Amino acid sequence: MAPRPGDTCTAADLGVRHPYIKTTEVSPTITHFKGWYVTQGTTGYQSVTTSTQTTISVTVGGNGTVQGSFAAETLGTVGATLGLNVQVNYTSTSSESTTVTWNFTQPGYYGVYKGTKKVTGTYGSLNCNRAQKGDGSWALKWIEGPGSGSFTTYTTLEEGAVRCEDTVPANSIMAKAKGLLDCGSPAARAEHPAGAVAPTAKQTQDRLVRHPAPTADGTPAGQPKAAGGSARAALNCEPGAYKLDVPGMPLNWSAPLLANDGIRLRESSFFSAHLDNWRLCDVTENNGVLEASLWNWGNGGCATIPADIANQERAHLTTATCGQDDLQRFYIYRDVPGSPKIGVQNKYTGSMMGHDRYADGELIRQYSSGRQDGTGTYTMTGV
Secondary structure (H helix, E strand, O other), X not given: OOOOOOOEOOHHHHHEEEEEEEEEXXXXXXXXXXXXEEOOOOOEEEEEEEEEOEEOEOEEOOOOOXXXXXXXXXXXXXXXXXOOOOOOOOOEOOOOOEEEEEEEOOOEEEEEEEEEXXXXXXXXXXXXXXXXXXOOOEEEEEXXXXXXXXXXXXXXXXXXEEEOOOOOOOOOHHHHHHHHOOOOOHHHHOOOOOEEEOOOHHHHHHOEEOOOOOOOOOOOOOOOOOOOOOOOOOOOEOOOOEEEEOOXXXXXXXXXXXXXXXXXXXXXXXXXXXXXXXXXXXXXXXXOEEEEEEEEOOOOOEEEOOHHHOOOOOOEOEXXXXXXXXXXXXXXXXXXXXOOEEEEEEOOOOOEEEOOOOOOOOEOEEEOOEOOOOOXXXXXXXX
């Protein structure tokens, strides 16, 4: 079962992130429609080519697609919350004319349609962090972390035909199609030859095609662009430095010597040259969650996700010239006081930091839902 705000979590969850569904709305939507007139002697099976009325694309957040485990988990949680079988991968209803084959048993004016239930809403992000209880003690709980967004998905497609005379369930896909028939209009009341009927004013007005898509440079639509590492004033860094260790193990985050390399797990030694030492800079705190830039003592750069791959699951972490850039800002979730265990989340992408396997030279990467096996929990050890 998905966690809820205030539920208990463990230190292994510090590097994990889950969606939290805040609002949902389900609305019957007609994707394809055609007015069709059946006369006496033309009943029976007929194939009707319908026109696109609405195109629904599955999206999570502002990037026009469904990328990474967090997006899929968001949509899966939506389906479980509503008890509906919704699309959980990136897809869309057809934007092309499609054919519906139907058995017309009676003469009359029909609306031939394809439709679905469009599901929209908003979500938040749940992260594990320490929280102080009423008696002054501390515990780890799921809190609503920074970041939220909206989603769109839809249920199984339905097709059929409906007449003005038909009684249909309220708030159903069929009722939506009957509404498009515009039964009170002159076009609906007039006699027609068998076959297609020209669209009424209502059918033309309701036609809407939507195709959310990323911007040309790959930046998610509806999100601010990263600043790209522009120069900034000197960092305001806290005193002291830290190693970001794998708990109970010798390997820790080490900055790259080469500009095109990434931050990797390494063992500290005399030759580390402070590449494994990090300082917290421009630190702020909100509801117990730290936000900071991670400045490396060895190469003088700030930890960042490269802008050209920031939208990718498993994009690696590296360092770059420090700048006013949310790709260089990180949220730090902490264990109860006395424990140095933390989870690290990139501010811009919302993804948690982790590694695929424990091995010397393994890259630190981003995972939209974090690492469910605890490999996204690190230790912030003072040096």
